Amino acid sequence: MNVKKPFFALLVMGSLLVSCSVSKVARMDRKVIEGNWTLNNVSYEGKSGNFKSVLFNDANANCFIGSHWFFRNNNSTGSYWLMDGSDCTGGDRFIRWSVVDRGGLANQLQFKFIDEKYKDISGGVGYRLDIASLTEEQMTLKSKVSVDGEPITIVYKFSKE
Structure with a gap:
């Protein structure tokens, strides 16, 4: 029996599992964000003035x-709810x-829109914050x-319910 083949197979499988897994830091952030x-x-940071912005290609800020x-x-999965x-x-x-x-670098929260049956409705387009x-x-x-060619940062402040 050739010992090298099973060892090599285990090494490849282990590498795949590690490369596909979520990092410990990302898992910790996910646990805190849950809820x-x-x-x-x-x-807005980076420029003064009044802004009218559409967030997430959905609604005004x-x-x-x-x-x-x-x-x-x-x-x-998740959701957000806007009032009329x-x-x-x-x-x-x-x-x-x-x-x-x-x-x-700073971790990012990313999301894309889905329907009630968890199917992508955004054509793969998503958002990273x-x-x-x-x-x-x-x-x-x-x-x-970017607004008029100048960088601006939109700041979203949340509190846990």
Whole structure:
């Protein structure tokens, strides 16, 4: 019996498992993020003035103030809920989410839109937000965008429900 073949097969399988697994840091962030959150504030860094922005190609930023977000860790699904308003279409939006460990850079929360049956409805398009801070009670996410060729950071401040 050739001992090298089983050893090599185990080595390859182990490498595949490690390369496909979620990092320890990302797993810890996922556990903290799991649950219900309220988006309390959307602000802008990098440029002063009044902004009218559409977030996640969905609704105006003011529609997101007070929105409720839910993240389920065991199957990476969740949702956010917007209230009806004069320029806001209320209701649930379903998402599939994950945490991306960028090795030395800020981890990112990423999500894309899905339907009630967990099927992708965004054509593979998704969103990534830097996790600026994360505790059991508070979460601050940031995304960099360009306005008139100048960088601006959108800041999302959440509190755990």
